[in-house]
Amino acid sequence: MIGCAPALPRSVLPVALLGEPAGRASLATSVASIGQDEAYGLRLVEPPSTVEPPAPDTVIVTVVAARRALVAADAPRCLELLAGQELVTDSLIAGRRGSAARVLLVRIECHVALGNLAAGRVEANAMAALGLDLPEEGASATAESVVMEASKALATAPPLRLDIRARDVRASVALDGGPVVCSTPCTLRVLPGDHVLRIAADGRAEAHRRIAVTKDESIDVSLVPASPEIASRQWAARYAASSTADDAESVALLGLALKTRTLVVLSARPDAGGTKVRGTLVREGALAFRAEQVVPRGEPFGAPVDVVVRDLLVEGGLLEKRGVLQSPWFWITTAVVVAGAASAVTYGVLYEPDTRVEVRFQ
Numbered sequence: 036m037i038g039c040a041p042a043l044p045r046s047v048l049p050v051a052l053l054g055e056p057a058g059r060a061s062l063a064t065s066v067a068s069i070g071q072d073e074a075y076g077l078r079l080v081e082p083p084s085t086v087e088p089p090a091p092d093t094v095i096v097t098v099v100a101a102r103r104a105l106v107a108a109d110a111p112r113c114l115e116l117l118a119g120q121e122l123v124t125d126s127l128i129a130g131r132r133g134s135a136a137r138v139l140l141v142r143i144e145c146h147v148a149l150g151n152l153a154a155g156r157v158e159a160n161a162m163a164a165l166g167l168d169l170p171e172e173g174a175s176a177t178a179e180s181v182v183m184e185a186s187k188a189l190a191t192a193p194p195l196r197l198d199i200r201a202r203d204v205r206a207s208v209a210l211d212g213g214p215v216v217c218s219t220p221c222t223l224r225v226l227p228g229d230h231v232l233r234i235a236a237d238g239r240a241e242a243h244r245r246i247a248v249t250k251d252e253s254i255d256v257s258l259v260p261a262s263p264e265i266a267s268r269q270w271a272a273r274y275a276a277s278s279t280a281d282d283a284e285s286v287a288l289l290g291l292a293l294k295t296r297t298l299v300v301l302s303a304r305p306d307a308g309g310t311k312v313r314g315t316l317v318r319e320g321a322l323a324f325r326a327e328q329v330v331p332r333g334e335p336f337g338a339p340v341d342v343v344v345r346d347l348l349v350e351g352g353l354l355e356k357r358g359v360l361q362s363p364w365f366w367i368t369t370a371v372v373v374a375g376a377a378s379a380v381t382y383g384v385l386y387e388p389d390t391r392v393e394v395r396f397q
Contacts, residue, residue, distance in 0.1 A: 048078065048298075050079055050299045050301060051082050051293065053082065053300060054280075054303040061336045062302075064336070068337055069344060077299070080293055080298075082270070083275065083292050084275050086271050086272050092134055094122050094138065097138075098141055101113045101141050101145070102141055104116060110145045113141065113148075114145045117142050123138050127165070127211055127231040128212070128231060130209075130212050130213075135165065136162065136170055139158050139161055139167065143159055143162075143178045144178045146158065147175065152181065155178070160228060162182060163185045164225075164226045164229060165212075165231075166226075169182060195225055195252070197251075197253075198252070198253040199234070201242075202255065204236045205219060206219045206235060209235075210231075210232060226248075229245060237284055238261050238269070238291050240258060242256045263293070263294045270289050273285075274288070280302070281302045281313060283322040286298070290317040297353070299317075300316075301340065310336075313325065316347040324351050325347075326346035
């Protein structure tokens with residue numbers, strides 16, 4: 036008895052849909068109908084969409100407790116609560132420059148209360164180097180005077196050079212809790228003192244550095260690959276609501292977030308002639324191929340989506356190129372044409388034109 040060869044396992048490819056809700060709905064319907072090929076199947080996956088709210092500011096709670104100790108004339112307890120560099124550093128990493136300023140200012144007030152102006156000036160110098168403003172609630176006249184003196188003194192100091200490089204990636208750099216100021220490799224000019232850097236790149240875990248700058252410095256940073264969880268948060272925050280969600284950087288990050296080495300991304304955007312269906316194949320964390328089709332206004336998405344997906348898989352080496360005679364859309368079109376031709380032949384056979392005799396007399 037001759038047995039049949041076992042069927043090859045069918046590959047199931049994850050597909051992420053981007054664009055407006057109506058376009059995604061049409062794409063989903065089309066994907067459900069075309070993902071029935073013998074060689075491959077399609078499985079819809081949901082892109083990350085939840086942007087995590089910022090973590091609560093626990094530093095400010097500590098500052099409030101320290102102020103209460105100061106009001107109660109317990110300056111040692113005030114300094115104990117605000118001890119350590121982490122309160123300022125963590126605030127700056129989180130972009131909370133106001134909280135960092137309050138930590139330093141309350142420390143100054145506590146030192147002033149203890150009569151230790153030298154220690155207060157150290158904190159004021161740190162505040163000036165970071166470029167932090169006095170909080171709106173202000174402070175005692177003595178504490179504010181110490182801050183102003185430090186700012187004036189540091190303003191005359193020449194800025195120092197800080198060169199920043201990130202290995203194997205182009206990264207954004209934020210300084211001292213402010214917005215992004217440059218992309219690596221880059222050079223910053225900073226005042227002498229302690230500074231905090233936040234260095235970030237898509238698909239990499241952020242790096243944070245606290246550096247004491249007393250002369251021209253150079254820093255090299257190696258960013259480790261991001262986990263899928265970190266990549267999901269990055270993609271949701273940067274691209275989920277963006278018009279560039281199907282750009283190369285976005286789809287590469289999306290593949291990492293969805294934990295897949297191969298990903299098909301489909302988007303539907305309004306076009307002058309209808310809707311542009313754009314497909315992107317992501318392989319091994321990088322854009323491998325693109326394909327596009329325009330769906331005329333009012334027409335179904337089925338055939339154009341099928342063409343886009345097959346183009347992606349063929350060009351990406353995931354599917355053998357299929358001849359025109361193997362395409363279901365060829366046979367649908369052929370059937371329509373043949374049916375029309377048959378109707379024409381039948382009409383020609385059955386049609387009997389009127390016979391008219393015309394007689395002329397001369």
